[in-house]
Amino acid sequence: MRRENVNNMPETSRETETVERGRDRQQRDQEHQTSRNVVSAISQLADDNLTLVRNISTGLAVAGVIVIARSIRVITKFQAASEIPVRFIEGNVSLRGKVRSITERGIEVEHVPIYLPIISPLLLKHRDASTSPLLVHLAGVELTPEGKTWLQKNLVPPQTVWLKLISREDDMLHCLVSQSRGSMWSYCMNEELLRLGLARRAPIAGLPPGSPLYWRLHRRLHRAEVKAEKKGQGLWKKEGLWERAAKALKDNPLLRLMGRIFRRTRTE
CATH class of the missing domain: 2.40.50.90 (OB fold (Dihydrolipoamide Acetyltransferase, E2P))
Incomplete structure (x- = not known):
């Protein structure tokens, strides 16, 4: 009886190890499946809300440009x-x-x-x-x-x-x-x-x-x-000869006096 028990022990250990390996594999498969489900859910959410995501990205880009533009004052209208x-x-x-x-x-x-x-x-x-x-x-x-x-x-x-x-x-x-x-x-x-x-x-x-x-x-x-x-x-501009002569005659005090006398004589 003792010999039979000794011979059966290795077979029992192998069966236990096989069962444990099967459980580990099953657990990994379940975790992998869960991960794939999460990724699929996120992808589906992004697809369903693609317009929202794009609008948010555009809004952030516009906000960034506005901040930069304001900081360097390139689009500011100066009125003073x-x-x-x-x-x-x-x-x-x-x-x-x-x-x-x-x-x-x-x-x-x-x-x-x-x-x-x-x-x-x-x-x-x-x-x-x-x-x-x-x-x-x-x-x-x-x-x-x-x-x-x-x-x-x-x-x-x-x-x-x-x-x-x-x-x-x-x-x-x-x-x-x-x-x-x-x-x-x-x-x-x-x-x-x-x-x-x-x-x-x-x-x-x-x-x-x-x-x-x-x-x-x-x-x-x-x-x-x-x-x-x-x-x-x-x-x-330089004045010509005749222009200088006319100016000199016009500025001459004697000629101006004679001109006044002549005009007075005519009025009398």
């Missing part, structure tokens, strides 16, 4: 010189605008910010519809009366101009004002006025005279003025 960040002035950033009018103080320009579809209307929807223009002075330029007339003829509202910021002084912006000529070329009105002899160079307000930017602009404007002087244009 004080609203322009200092870094824009220091970096000589160019702003786009539309001419409103030419006044005794300078050029009134309505700022036109960069337009971004969807985002710009969202930011501007709740803002006041009224707009105030920026007051712009041609940096380094003193206009003659003829220069002001020329400017009024060549800057007709609502023409588009570019304002290269140079400095700010109270409510005044000192800028290089450029206007497009065709699609590929533009010209600086500060230089053009000097080149035509319709303005004189003036100190560039708001810049230290010894600064690199001051001297770059000084040389640039000086070259334009020298061209007008060499060609005798505008205020540099």
Whole structure:
């Protein structure tokens, strides 16, 4: 009897091990099936709510662009010189605008910010519809009366101009004002006025005279003025012989006295 029990023990152990392996396999299969069911459920949920997921992604993207745009102020409409960040002035950033009018103080320009579809209307929807223009002075330029007339003829509202910021002084912006000529070329009105002899160079307000930017602009404007002087244009125009003689006779005191006597004699 003892021998039979000894011989049956290995068979019993093998059967137990086989049963345990079967249970482990079954448990793994059940866990795998559960995992697949969870993945399938998540996939189905995503498919069923694909539009929602896309809308959330788009909303997050738009929100991110708005935050960035606001931080760098590229879509902000400036309505006063004080609203322009200092870094824009220091970096000589160019702003786009539309001419409103030419006044005794300078050029009134309505700022036109960069337009971004969807985002710009969202930011501007709740803002006041009224707009105030920026007051712009041609940096380094003193206009003659003829220069002001020329400017009024060549800057007709609502023409588009570019304002290269140079400095700010109270409510005044000192800028290089450029206007497009065709699609590929533009010209600086500060230089053009000097080149035509319709303005004189003036100190560039708001810049230290010894600064690199001051001297770059000084040389640039000086070259334009020298061209007008060499060609005798505008205020540099040289009078001819007969013009100088007529002016000398007109300014002669004796001739003026004789003219008054002659007119009095005729009236008597």
